[in-house]
Amino acid sequence: QKEVEQDPGPLSVPEGAIVSLNCTYSNSAFQYFMWYRQYSRKGPELLMYTYSSGNKEDGRFTAQVDKSSKYISLFIRDSQPSDSATYLCAMNKGAGGGSNYKLTFGKGTLLTVNP
Amino acid sequence: NAGVTQTPKFQVLKTGQSMTLQCAQDMNHEYMSWYRQDPGMGLRLIHYSVGAGITDQGEVPNGYNVSRSTTEDFPLRLLSAAPSQTSVYFCASRGQAEAFFGQGTRLTVV
Numbered sequence: 001q002k003e004v005e006q007d008p009g010p011l012s013v014p015e016g017a018i019v020s021l022n023c024t025y026s027n028s029a030f031q032y033f034m035w036y037r038q039y040s041r042k043g044p045e046l047l048m049y050t051y052s053s054g055n056k057e058d059g060r061f062t063a064q065v066d067k068s069s070k071y072i073s074l075f076i077r078d079s080q081p082s083d084s085a086t087y088l089c090a091m092n093k094g095a096g097g098g099s100n101y102k103l104t105f106g107k108g109t110l111l112t113v114n115p
Numbered sequence: 116n117a118g119v120t121q122t123p124k125f126q127v128l129k130t131g132q133s134m135t136l137q138c139a140q141d142m143n144h145e146y147m148s149w150y151r152q153d154p155g156m157g158l159r160l161i162h163y164s165v166g167a168g169i170t171d172q173g174e175v176p177n178g179y180n181v182s183r184s185t186t187e188d189f190p191l192r193l194l195s196a197a198p199s200q201t202s203v204y205f206c207a208s209r210g211q212a213e214a215f216f217g218q219g220t221r222l223t224v225v
Contacts (some may be wrong), residue, residue, distance in 0.1 A: 034213050042217035044158075045121075045203055088158070090214075102173070103148075103207075103214055107157035 003027050006089055013071025014115050019076040023106045024090035026070065030091040030104075033065050035074045038086045038108065047087075048074065079113045088109050117141050118216040119208050121217035127171055128224045135218050136191040138206030140157065146209035147189040148173070151202040152219075179188070196224045 006023045014021055021035075032051055036044035048055045048063040056063045062075040072091075078084055088107040122137045140147065152191075155225035160173030164183040178200060180192040193200060201224045207214040 032213070036216075041219075043218045046213050046215060049213045102160065102163070103209075105158045107155070108125075 003104050004089065004091065004105070004106045008079050008090065008110055009093050010110040010112060012112045012114060015079060015081060015113055017079050017113070018058040019079050019083070019111060019113075021074040021076075021087050021089075023072050023091075024070055025072070025091060025104075027093075027104075028067070029093045031094055032092050033063070033072050034103075035061075035063055036088040036090060037083075038088060040085075044088055053095055081113050084112045090102055118217055119206055121204075121206050122221050123220060124218065125221050126223070128193070128222065130196060130198060130224060132196050134193050134196065135165035136193075136206075137219060138189045138191065139187050139205035140189075140206075140215075141187065142157075142208055142210070142215070143186060144210060145186070147183070148207045148214070149179070149189070149191045150207065151175065151200075152205060154204050156186045161191065161204075162190040168213070171212075194223075198224045200224050202204055 004025045004042050037047045037071040038044045050065050054067050060077045064073040069070045086108040088108040090103045092103045119140045144165045148174045149161040150158045153186055159175050161179050162181040167183050167186050168184055170181050183189050201204050204220045206217045
């Protein structure tokens, strides 16, 4: 079983739709959870960063972590064509060094928002 | 604030040639890393560093060398380029837990 699983999509939605992107993971030691957005031919850009379980909201974006189910989600409300990108989840064990350093990524979900 | 800067943006190499991909960050982060991104494979960690003078291998280190003489710079060296190293390379600098990425170097080995 891979440490982090993410449905690669592609996911195509109409403008204004609510988008739900998800990752599951197997390592219960993960504590920090991130979502990155990557536009075509660009570097990943940090979108949301959460610690442990719970929700975090930033504008149209909400990140949700359920550690009991080992499941994280990113919700995009009122989706826009400019949200069209690949979304990668990432997680690691802690803020310290050594083995805690390594970020484990999902393979990304390609999202297209159609006008 | 430039963040993470990678050079060059594009490079074409012949098999057997060597080159260095440059990475610099201005956030005073201790942790830096190199990834390669290939279709269907996601981001794979090549090497990382937890501070000046300290480096370690990631998942796919073969064919690559790194060094870290300063906090700011973390160059990646390809010793003898092979077509299998055709990829997009990203340098990342890590804050408390989250990583910030450069814009990438698109490398083609012919």
